[in-house]
Amino acid sequence: MKRTPISRICWLGLLLGLGSASLSAAQAPAAAPAVPLAGQSKDAFIDSLMQRMTLEEKIGQLRLVSVGPDHPKPVLLKEIAEGTTGAVFNTVVRPGIRDLQDAAMKSRLKIPLFFAYDVVHGHRTVFPIGLGLAASWDMASIERSARVAAIEASADGLNLTYSPTVDIARDPRWGRVSEGFGEDAWLTSKVAAAVVKGYQGQGLNQPQTIMAGVKHFALYGAGEGGRDYNTVDMSPQRMFQDYLPPYRAAIDAGAGAVMVSLNSINGVPATANKWLLQDLLRGQWGYKGLTLSDHGAVLELIKHGVAATERDATQAAINAGVEMNMNDDLYGKHMPELLKAGLISQDEIDRACRDVLAAKWDMGLFHDPYRYLQGKDPVDTDAEDRLHRADAREIARKGMVLLKNEGGVLPLKRDGVIALIGPLADSKRDVMGSWSAAGKAFQAVTVLEGMGAATRGHAALLYAKGANVTDDPEIVKYLNEYSEDVKVDSRSPKAMIDEAVEKAKQADVVVAVVGESQGMAHEASSKTNLHIAQSQIELLKALKATGKPLVLVLMNGRPMDLRWESANADAVLETWFSGTEGGNAIADVLFGDYNPSGKLTMTFPRSVGQVPIYYNHLNTGRPFDHEHPNKYTSRYFDSQNGPLYPFGFGLSYTDFSVSDVKMSGSKLKKGDQLTASVTVKNTGKVAGETTVQLYLRDVAASISRPVKELKGFSKILLQPGESKVVQFPIREEDLRFYDSQLRYASEPGEFKVYVGLDSDNVKEQSFTLL
Ligand code: BGC
Numbered sequence: 001m002k003r004t005p006i007s008r009i010c011w012l013g014l015l016l017g018l019g020s021a022s023l024s025a026a027q028a029p030a031a032a033p034a035v036p037l038a039g040q041s042k043d044a045f046i047d048s049l050m051q052r053m054t055l056e057e058k059i060g061q062l063r064l065v066s067v068g069p070d071h072p073k074p075v076l077l078k079e080i081a082e083g084t085t086g087a088v089f090n091t092v093v094r095p096g097i098r099d100l101q102d103a104a105m106k107s108r109l110k111i112p113l114f115f116a117y118d119v120v121h122g123h124r125t126v127f128p129i130g131l132g133l134a135a136s137w138d139m140a141s142i143e144r145s146a147r148v149a150a151i152e153a154s155a156d157g158l159n160l161t162y163s164p165t166v167d168i169a170r171d172p173r174w175g176r177v178s179e180g181f182g183e184d185a186w187l188t189s190k191v192a193a194a195v196v197k198g199y200q201g202q203g204l205n206q207p208q209t210i211m212a213g214v215k216h217f218a219l220y221g222a223g224e225g226g227r228d229y230n231t232v233d234m235s236p237q238r239m240f241q242d243y244l245p246p247y248r249a250a251i252d253a254g255a256g257a258v259m260v261s262l263n264s265i266n267g268v269p270a271t272a273n274k275w276l277l278q279d280l281l282r283g284q285w286g287y288k289g290l291t292l293s294d295h296g297a298v299l300e301l302i303k304h305g306v307a308a309t310e311r312d313a314t315q316a317a318i319n320a321g322v323e324m325n326m327n328d329d330l331y332g333k334h335m336p337e338l339l340k341a342g343l344i345s346q347d348e349i350d351r352a353c354r355d356v357l358a359a360k361w362d363m364g365l366f367h368d369p370y371r372y373l374q375g376k377d378p379v380d381t382d383a384e385d386r387l388h389r390a391d392a393r394e395i396a397r398k399g400m401v402l403l404k405n406e407g408g409v410l411p412l413k414r415d416g417v418i419a420l421i422g423p424l425a426d427s428k429r430d431v432m433g434s435w436s437a438a439g440k441a442f443q444a445v446t447v448l449e450g451m452g453a454a455t456r457g458h459a460a461l462l463y464a465k466g467a468n469v470t471d472d473p474e475i476v477k478y479l480n481e482y483s484e485d486v487k488v489d490s491r492s493p494k495a496m497i498d499e500a501v502e503k504a505k506q507a508d509v510v511v512a513v514v515g516e517s518q519g520m521a522h523e524a525s526s527k528t529n530l531h532i533a534q535s536q537i538e539l540l541k542a543l544k545a546t547g548k549p550l551v552l553v554l555m556n557g558r559p560m561d562l563r564w565e566s567a568n569a570d571a572v573l574e575t576w577f578s579g580t581e582g583g584n585a586i587a588d589v590l591f592g593d594y595n596p597s598g599k600l601t602m603t604f605p606r607s608v609g610q611v612p613i614y615y616n617h618l619n620t621g622r623p624f625d626h627e628h629p630n631k632y633t634s635r636y637f638d639s640q641n642g643p644l645y646p647f648g649f650g651l652s653y654t655d656f657s658v659s660d661v662k663m664s665g666s667k668l669k670k671g672d673q674l675t676a677s678v679t680v681k682n683t684g685k686v687a688g689e690t691t692v693q694l695y696l697r698d699v700a701a702s703i704s705r706p707v708k709e710l711k712g713f714s715k716i717l718l719q720p721g722e723s724k725v726v727q728f729p730i731r732e733e734d735l736r737f738y739d740s741q742l743r744y745a746s747e748p749g750e751f752k753v754y755v756g757l758d759s760d761n762v763k764e765q766s767f768t769l770l
Helices: 005-015 042-052 055-060 073-081 094-104 130-136 141-156 185-200 235-245 245-252 273-284 295-304 311-321 330-342 344-364 387-396 429-431 447-455 473-479 493-506 535-544 563-568 583-591
Strands: 063-065 087-089 114-117 213-217 257-260 291-294 401-405 417-421 462-465 509-515 550-555 571-574 656-658 675-684 688-698 709-718 723-731 748-756 762-769
Touching: 042 344, 055 273, 055 330, 063 073, 063 344, 063 429, 063 550, 073 094, 114 141, 114 235, 114 550, 130 141, 130 185, 141 185, 141 213, 141 387, 185 213, 185 245, 185 709, 213 273, 235 493, 245 417, 245 709, 273 311, 295 311, 295 330, 311 344, 330 344, 387 583, 417 447, 429 583, 447 462, 447 509, 447 583, 462 762, 493 535, 535 550, 535 563, 550 563, 550 583, 656 688, 675 688, 675 748, 675 762, 688 723, 709 723, 723 748
Parallel strands: 063 087, 087 114, 213 257, 257 291, 417 462, 417 509, 509 550, 550 571
Antiparallel strands: 401 571, 656 675, 675 723, 688 709, 688 748, 748 762
16 A cells, blocks of 8 residues: 555656645645655755645644544544545554554545544553552652553554553542552653653654553642542642643653643633743654544633634634644634634644654554554454563553551462452452553453462352442442443342351452452543442441451552451552452562562552541641641641551561661762761572652741652562662752742752651752752
């Protein structure tokens, strides 16, 4: 299907210099296909192509659409052949993509389409959700997961992913905390860069790469009350210091696209926000890539109350700098008229069109529209050999966080009788997590399967579901609105619990797999409480009453209120939604074939009432002091204060000691560097990894600064008895912050240095910045 250079030369001779911007695609004369000449630069090519495009074709490039009930494939094929579509999303197999690209090759200029998809935590092979990936604190593994996703997605013909999601979130009521990487801007920035690097490899001109589309720009994770799509109102300092850096990090790492968020920011929806999309993104940050609206966001400007009509909404979005419009047809419908009326300019349309064409150039599509469809189509799209199971298993276990392990109940012994109980123990759909892209549930390994394989020929494994994930029919209805993901067992709760208790009684140890169904931690899944559903609590209480050692394996996509669970279970392992190989990875950890090393990247509160709760808060004028509690301090009187599990927390099957912090000096000059070092020792009996964390605090500055800010970490592996010196460089750059005038600079004075294995339990030192 490649076009030949001969046809290209003839067409070019015929049409050189012909400008057709005012014509519709149908009226415009036949034209040379959009194929670069040998040695032609990107800019020269786009200049010459744009001269030959009609207005309708230019606006067409700004349409990002999908096949759906309102937009059937025959209609889309016709539009594409007419040259009025720029890109397609949600078509995810090669034959489908080829059909659409074939239609583009029938259009007047044969401008190729690009194909986008939500490749969020893996593609065919599903990796842990964002929170789980981040909990590994292992940037090489995170990058690898994105690399694998790019290899698999590009093999399916995809060119762009709507990922990474780098929204900072401090409110676990929001279901999409599952997708992001936690509450810390510095750590999330590192993860963002690793993911972009993974997707885009050494450059999009290389095979097996896809363009990263970082989202949701901006501040989508800060919606009031944790309610999805809700209003964001934020001080500039907090915005610049705590929420914006990860988007910037993704862009600096080369992300080719930015998806604009659905929320408003201080009254102005991001989709209509000139300051955000032009002054900040393009002006201050120098971003040169493509901007995409989120799904239907342009039309939503009417409901936001900043546009009275579809026409106004179109005007506001393009004026603000939203270049491609996802899934509504407002640009196509209203831009010509807006242009005529002088309400938008030809320049704005041209700039947007140019950025779409530039993205396609970067993807290599002008040189070969079928570049991502080389070789034979797979006979079976879901073929086992298309998966990367070894990577999935290794990475999944790295992100699991051991929250409690009393009396060394874990690792489990591979003998005797184990009762495996719980609504999530044998759920293929749930272990994959939400946004599991093109992953197929039938290929996922459940905990029952993973533990079955691990115990075969050794321990006896008994299984009972024990409870439905929830007994609330309204919630089930909500979760199953689009597909029947939650399968309800029709037995009575009592019958299910009785069966589970009977199995538990026969066992030496009970492993209960509980938490959320994947759909509870997704888009449009905000909650007002953070408890595990009552049906599962009843089950856990009954299991506890058997007196058998109780191990909880949690599957969930947000920090939860685990007060009862952590007080009553002997061990608690947070496994998130761990992906295709989840069940095997969980078994590896439970049986000690892998020693858990994950650490939380989001604070676990005691209760929903403490939310928002995050480690890098300001001190206030009346900080609460756990050792000397005082009434008139910043606290709650009806609950223990502080988190249940702090940021950075996670246990191991071994123990580590951390020495006092040694500083290489007590004064830091600009341009110089101090080093903080600690000796970490494995004082236990098995090898293990841990993440040593460095936090800094600016004691007195022109504005209040957080009680701690993560500024370094190092994940190390230690054999029993082994020690390592871990060194953290500290430079003046690490001490900079945005002041009240948004100047980014450090201020001289005293700084505290904290090093530890979580954000709470730290050793302290200090130095002075001169
Ligand atoms: C979500 C985006 C997603 C898009 C396309 C929207 O509803 O907010 O994150 O990429 O849909 O699926």
